Amino acid sequence: MSTANKKVMVVGGGIAGLTAAWELSQLDIDVELIEKTCFLGGYAIQFCCKATDECVTCGACSAEDMLCNVVNEPKIKVHLATEVEKINKNGKLSASLKKSSPQTDTAEGGVAKGYSKNNSPLLVVVDKSSCKKIPDGAVEFDDIELQNKIDDIDAVVLASGFTPFNAEIKGTYGYNKFNNLVTGLDLEHIIRKNGKVVRPSDGKEPKAVAFIQCVGSRDENLGNLWCSQVCCPYALRMAEQTKYKNPDTDITIFYMDIQNAGKNFPVFYEKCKSDMRFVRNIPVDLYPIKDDKLEMRYMNDDDGLSVKEVFDMVVLSIGIMPGSDNVELSELLDINLNQDGFFACKDKFNRTSTSKDGIFIAGTVQGPKTIAASMAHATQAAGEVMKYLGVSK
Ligand code: SF4
Numbered sequence: 362m363s364t365a366n367k368k369v370m371v372v373g374g375g376i377a378g379l380t381a382a383w384e385l386s387q388l389d390i391d392v393e394l395i396e397k398t399c400f401l402g403g404y405a406i407q408f409c410c411k412a413t414d415e416c417v418t419c420g421a422c423s424a425e426d427m428l429c430n431v432v433n434e435p436k437i438k439v440h441l442a443t444e445v446e447k448i449n450k451n452g453k454l455s456a457s458l459k460k461s462s463p464q465t466d467t468a469e470g471g472v473a474k475g476y477s478k479n480n481s482p483l484l485v486v487v488d489k490s491s492c493k494k495i496p497d498g499a500v501e502f503d504d505i506e507l508q509n510k511i512d513d514i515d516a517v518v519l520a521s522g523f524t525p526f527n528a529e530i531k532g533t534y535g536y537n538k539f540n541n542l543v544t545g546l547d548l549e550h551i552i553r554k555n556g557k558v559v560r561p562s563d564g565k566e567p568k569a570v571a572f573i574q575c576v577g578s579r580d581e582n583l584g585n586l587w588c589s590q591v592c593c594p595y596a597l598r599m600a601e602q603t604k605y606k607n608p609d610t611d612i613t614i615f616y617m618d619i620q621n622a623g624k625n626f627p628v629f630y631e632k633c634k635s636d637m638r639f640v641r642n643i644p645v646d647l648y649p650i651k652d653d654k655l656e657m658r659y660m661n662d663d664d665g666l667s668v669k670e671v672f673d674m675v676v677l678s679i680g681i682m683p684g685s686d687n688v689e690l691s692e693l694l695d696i697n698l699n700q701d702g703f704f705a706c707k708d709k710f711n712r713t714s715t716s717k718d719g720i721f722i723a724g725t726v727q728g729p730k731t732i733a734a735s736m737a738h739a740t741q742a743a744g745e746v747m748k749y750l751g752v753s754k
């Protein structure tokens with residue numbers, strides 16, 4: 362069957378949504394890409410390259426490449442700062458759209474890439490009231506034209522992503538109270554801005570940095586029992602990057618287990634072991650001391666005694682949580698969530714289709730994934746859409 366006049370709505374403009382949109386467009390499908398924030402690329406586009414002497418396959422550049430593909434593809438229509446309000450089914454699907462609340466706090470990633478309304482289609486929207494510097498060519502939130510409705514949708518790919526764990530919930534660590542306590546995402550922004558790791562308090566290079574793993578994941582007290590899978594390789598790449606850019610910095614990783622991530626990971630892990638210290642223990646709490654340093658306390662497994670160590674900077678490896686809109690989207694699309702709050706797949710052999718025909722899932726809406734795994738999942742989702750539409754590649 363021909364793909365002429367077939368239309369798919371992709372909800373979410375992160376790496377999975379971009380990949381699904383791109384794959385479908387290459388099969389001559391018209392794609393309507395809905396993104397509620399003011400820029401495309403999600404979290405992946407905010408990550409820095411973590412290459413040291415060689416590429417460490419972090420996948421960050423794949424997000425940039427895919428973003429460029431999508432914005433130059435006329436078969437894909439992008440709707441920024443837009444949310445789906447209602448889905449109607451009368452024969453084909455139709456979607457009512459609404460303007461989302463302006464969310465400009467993470468727009469720096471998109472802006473930093475230099476995209477603007479001069480590209481086609483529009484890529485950066487800013488809210489004047491909360492944006493200190495309006496980038497050249499960006500469009501103000503109040504001026505964007507909203508398309509109210511999309512008709513004749515043949516299928517939907519839901520790729521609305523995840524929410525990073527809110528580190529403030531781990532009250533004993535004191536995130537947002539102590540200057541030099543940051544999350545992995547904060548550290549990405551620090552490296553992007555400064556070209557190396559510096560302390561937020563004074564802009565100096567830290568001499569001792571600790572990474573705390575499993576913040577928000579594998580935590581019975583929080584009811585978050587799942588492993589986020591990406592934060593081990595992610596933290597180790599960040600740690601190696603720190604060591605590469607700041608060779609005099611001592612790094613300590615506090616962990617429960619190190620999650621294996623792919624075929625090259627064991628070799629990389631061995632290198633990390635020679636470059637930094639690993640302590641199999643999750644710290645209890647942190648206190649600020651003189652010079653904005655942080656004193657960390659953990660219980661020694663051998664004798665049960667409390668151990669104290671001082672660091673110039675501490676990085677929290679926050680986990681992947683279900684998207685903040687998941688409940689709303691599951692009701693809107695009439696599809697199920699699993700027990701952890703991610704979207705449930707129809708069966709374990711088909712991890713992109715849902716309980717509803719014509720609605721597919723891609724990327725971290727289904728559960729924690731790396732950039733590469735999200736892209737693979739989105740490609741698989743596009744393939745399932747084609748099968749559903751009765752067209753062959
Ligand atoms: S995969 Fe990551 S480390 Fe390798 S070149 Fe791309 S951004 Fe840099």
Ligand code: SF4
Nearest residue numbers: 575578589590592593
């Ligand atoms: S990937 Fe590592 S840091 Fe993340 S939850 Fe799993 S074990 Fe913990």
